[in-house]
Amino acid sequence: MAWYLTWSCQIFCLLLLLLHSQCSAKLCSHDQSSALLQFKQLFSLKKLSPSSACDKMVPSYSKLMSWKEDKDCCLWDGVTCDTVTGHVIELDLSCSWLYGSIPSNSSLFFLPHLRRLNLAFNNFNSSQISSAFNKFPSLRLLNLSSSNFHGQLPSEISHLTKLISLDLSHNHLRLETPVLYGLSQNLTELKELILDDVDMFTVVPSFLVSSLQNLVSIDYHDNLLNGTIPSGLFILPLLEFMDLSYNQFAGCIHEFQNNSLREINLSNNRLSGSIPSSIFELVNLIDLELSSNNLSGILELYMFAKLKNLETLALSHNNLSLSTMFKANSSFLRIHSLKLSSCNLSEFSDIFRRLDRIEFLDLSNNKIQGQIPSWVWNMGTDTLNFLNLSHNFLTVIEKIPCKNLEYLDLHSNLLEGSLPVPPSDLKVFLISNNTLIGKIPQLICNMSLIQILDLSNNKLSGRIPECIGNFSNNLSVLDLRQNRFYGTLPGTFMKDNNLRTLNFNNNQLEGTVPRSLINCTMLEVIDLGNNKIHDAFPYWLGDLPVLQVLVLHSNMFYGSITHFGEKVSFPQLRIFYLSSNSFTGSLPTRYFENLNTIMNAGETEKKLKYMGDTYY
Incomplete structure (x- = not known):
């Protein structure tokens, strides 16, 4: 019984303590509430575009809607108060419109x-960051990223000497050397510095770190920085994250002096020399990205297997020669992203057999020859979703059994035989510039998720399956040019499709232009050139609102090119190619009134792009 009384007494005392703490907590003062309500009046609410990172990371909504006079401001969305003093100590208005x-x-x-x-x-309407931000002497975190600030960063930011985290990324800001020097000298407690996409072209690189010995994370991504990477960056004792990618750094990569680094991204610079041997001692490394530099030397791939925590390895587009000699126990246990394009690989190494967790594999632009071994399709059986084997010397592919694959690029090889049936869940299938023969298998119409299908520049023949026009509502690019297809164009293009590019150039197609193309309201490119199409001019294509390229040359079109009615035709047309047909009469001048490319010389320099290559 005594234990029960003791336990009851403890519970009673705890309840009293909680009640006392709630009663003693101070409410938001009138001055603070008034200041926040005045701040609210500065803004209108403008919902962010669907492409914004909001909603993907945190919910996007107007937190200011909860800011009302009759409610304690400490209970407003985005506002946090000190429970003892009632002072507003945190204000989180990210993604608040x-x-x-x-x-x-x-x-x-x-x-x-x-x-x-x-x-x-948010959207601060191209305004400058105010110098008054230095009026927060206790500020530990300041995040102004992706908020449409413009202009020079004020030097007063360097007066926030208690800052631990500073994020000014993805604005239109300019940072001069004196301001950066002030930051590096005064913000000595800083652990996280994120300045990616800030214009730092005139900055002296030696001031990038200076006295910031407590840095854990540094992000100078896409800053127009040049010169050599300051040696001080490689000896920061607590540094875990380093991103200097997409700059113009030259010179060599220094040896790393600490083992705390977890992520290194030096890709897309002008770095040269060899990869430092100290990298293979960074046992905590998870992400190593060195692609698109001028690094050179011969490397053994198994050396990276010493890094047992490594998940991402990117060495593409350097001057490296990568040996894939297999050694016992040299497996990549955790690798999920491996980018080895242009690494002078000559074979599918047995090392790749053990990529059980691989999600992204790029072996393009190498010297791999012969048949694709069947075990390739068993790598990451349940995980592989991106595979790029383009620009090699592969000759035979029998089947593609990967069930979770979404992106497959086999273009520009020496592949022969029939077109393999791709997995039904594939979203991008590129197999152009090979020597494939035969018909398009009817099973291709099971690819209901396909977005880009490129079978161009092969020796495929037969009739184009009628289902091609309606088998996927997601299809945006269909490229069948430079094959040997005959018969008529498919006439089943359904409504509400997402087709942007349709290319049947250089085949042996006959008949007329299918009227169902008018359902393709997203079309930007129609190329029917170099066929045997026998039809009058398809004036009704002028109703397609975003059509920019219409190629009908070298066919059997006939009659006049007539504009019917007063409605504007081809409002966005940039390229209009009709030669080598049997058209008669004059060209309607109203068509040319909308040819923006011809009227604006600057626009002609902007070529349409398709999958990274010049398309027109």
Whole structure:
């Protein structure tokens, strides 16, 4: 019985303590509430575009809608108060649809106790970052990323000496050397510095770190930085994350002096020399990306297998020669992304057999010859979704059994035989520039998720399956040019499809242009050139609202090219190619009034792009 009384007494005391703490917690003061409500008045609400990162990372909604006078401001969305003093100490308005600007006299700066301020993913209407941001002496986190700020970063930011995290990325900001020097000298407690996509072209690289010895994460991605990478970056004792990609750094990569690094991204620079041997000692490394530089030397791939935690390895597009000699126990246990394009590989190494977790594999632009071994399709049986084997010397492919594969690129090889039936879940299938023969198998119409299908530049023949026009509502690019197809064009293009590019050039197709093409309201390119199509001019294609390229040359079109009615035809047309037909009469001038490319010389330099290559 005594234990029961003791237990009851403890519970009673705990309840009293909780009640006391709730009663003693102070409410938001009138001054703070008033300051926040005034700050609210600066903005209209403008919902972010669907392409915004909001909703993918955090919910996107207008937090200001909950800011009302009759409610304690400590309970407003995005506002956090100190439970003892009632001071507003955190303000998180990321992804809140704010549209407007923050002047230097804004009431936001009447909140001197702020420790965390997050205004990321809003639209501050190309305004400058106010110098008044230095009025937060206790600020530990400042995030102004992706919020449409413009202009020079004010030097007053360097007065926030207690900052631990600073993120100014993805705006239109310019950072000069004196301001960066101030940041590196004053913000000595900084652990996270994210400045990617900030213009730092004039910055002296030696000031990138200076006194920032507590840095854990540094992101100078896409900053126009040049010169050599400061040696001080390689000796920061606590650094775990380093991203200097998409700059213009030259020179060699120094030896790394600490083992704390988990992610290194130096890709897309002008770095030269060999890969430092110290990289193979970074036992905590998860992500190593060195692609698109001028690195050279001969490397044994199994050396990277020493890094047992490695998940991403990217060495593509250097001057490296990669040996894939197999050694016992040299497996990549955790690798899910392997990018080895242009690494002078000559075979499918047995090392690849053990890629049980692989999701992304790029072996393009190498010297791999012969048949694709059947075990390739068993790599990452349940995980592989991207495979690029293009620009090799592969000759035989029998089947593609991968069930989760979404992207498969086999173009520009020496593949022979029939067109293999791709997996039904494939979204991108590129097998152009080979010597495949035979018909398109009817089973291809089971690919209901396909978005890009490129079978061009082969020796395929027969009739194009009628289902091609309606087998996938997701299809955006269909390229069958330069084959030997005959018969008529498929006439079953369904409504509400997503076709943007349709290319049947250089085949032996006959008949007329199918009227169902008018259902393809997203079409930008129609290329029917070099066939045997016998039809009058398809003037009704002028109703397609975004059509930019219409190629009908070298066919058997006949009659006049007539504009019917007063409605504007071909409003977005840029390329209009009709030669080598049997048209008669004059060309309607109203067609040419909308040829923006011809009228604007600058526009002619903008070529249509398709999968990274020049298309027209």
